[in-house]
Amino acid sequence: MIFLVVGVRPEFAKRVHAKIEAEFREHRFLMPTFSGKNESVRGIEDYMRTSAVALEAEIAQLPRQKIARFAVVCCDSTLLTNLENEWRPHTVYSFVPVRQPDRVAPAGIPMIVNGILSDIRDKVRYLSRLLDEFSIEISRPTKAALCLPLRNFDSVEISDLIKQLSEPEKALALTSIDQVRREIEARSGYHTIRERGQNLGVFVRTDNVRFKTPGRELHGQRRLESPGGDSCSVHCRLAGVYRFGCPLMPGFHFDCDRSSGEPLKVELVGCHNQPEKRWKVTHANIFPNDYVR
Numbered sequence: 001m002i003f004l005v006v007g008v009r010p011e012f013a014k015r016v017h018a019k020i021e022a023e024f025r026e027h028r029f030l031m032p033t034f035s036g037k038n039e040s041v042r043g044i045e046d047y048m049r050t051s052a053v054a055l056e057a058e059i060a061q062l063p064r065q066k067i068a069r070f071a072v073v074c075c076d077s078t079l080l081t082n083l084e085n086e087w088r089p090h091t092v093y094s095f096v097p098v099r100q101p102d103r104v105a106p107a108g109i110p111m112i113v114n115g116i117l118s119d120i121r122d123k124v125r126y127l128s129r130l131l132d133e134f135s136i137e138i139s140r141p142t143k144a145a146l147c148l149p150l151r152n153f154d155s156v157e158i159s160d161l162i163k164q165l166s167e168p169e170k171a172l173a174l175t176s177i178d179q180v181r182r183e184i185e186a187r188s189g190y191h192t193i194r195e196r197g198q199n200l201g202v203f204v205r206t207d208n209v210r211f212k213t214p215g216r217e218l219h220g221q222r223r224l225e226s227p228g229g230d231s232c233s234v235h236c237r238l239a240g241v242y243r244f245g246c247p248l249m250p251g252f253h254f255d256c257d258r259s260s261g262e263p264l265k266v267e268l269v270g271c272h273n274q275p276e277k278r279w280k281v282t283h284a285n286i287f288p289n290d291y292v293r
């Protein structure tokens, strides 16, 4: 797994990084240093965007057959709003307010470093266990409730349920991933149908547009490649390929149509909020990041 640890100050980051990598040899850690609490909103946005780009580059470096999972450990509360607004639901994150005093004598640094390390260590263990569970859910083709495109499925209730899971410690305190999925299914008219000799999962939007899981074919796409490609922002690209830090099946998308077979007659929303009118056609492909094709 890849862990992006954000919010650690420069005076501690190097040592924490070296120690945590030595301890968890099976994982990779990215630890962009954070200049501190007085960062402007703009500064925070830049820091978090650069961090996302670094994460994406790290994923791209891996050999193709080795598909990464990832999560964020956030060490500074000023970064939480950005995580909530920009990183959900493609990434899972945990918040741990580590102690980073403003002034510390050189002799005091090792103690601070050890404190940060023990806080992060717990989160790493928790998140890596949890991502095993998420990846099982994400890879069940007919049960794609957790992968619904939030804008186009257009249900505040369902969008909230899905987004909550990005902050699992809060969301899963009283429930389980499986239960959240079943709750979404119950609220979205979920059922299965038999088509072309396979079982497809169907979710029904309030205007009766069906969101069908694509079955085995996935339209021939085999590679893990973001549907919108370079025209998309870094978060949109990540959301095209990942949900909750786990890889979607390559090419995974929903086939949208009406059960009557009539033309769609809908205005969908593209992944960058552009209107996507589908009037005369009977079918549209919508990816989990709301890319419409």
Ligand SMILES: [Zn+2]
Residues within 6 Å of the ligand: 228, 231, 232, 233, 236, 237, 271, 272, 291
């Ligand atoms: Zn996009």
Ligand SMILES: [Zn+2]
Residues within 6 Å of the ligand: 214, 219, 253, 254, 255, 284, 285
């Ligand atoms: Zn399709």
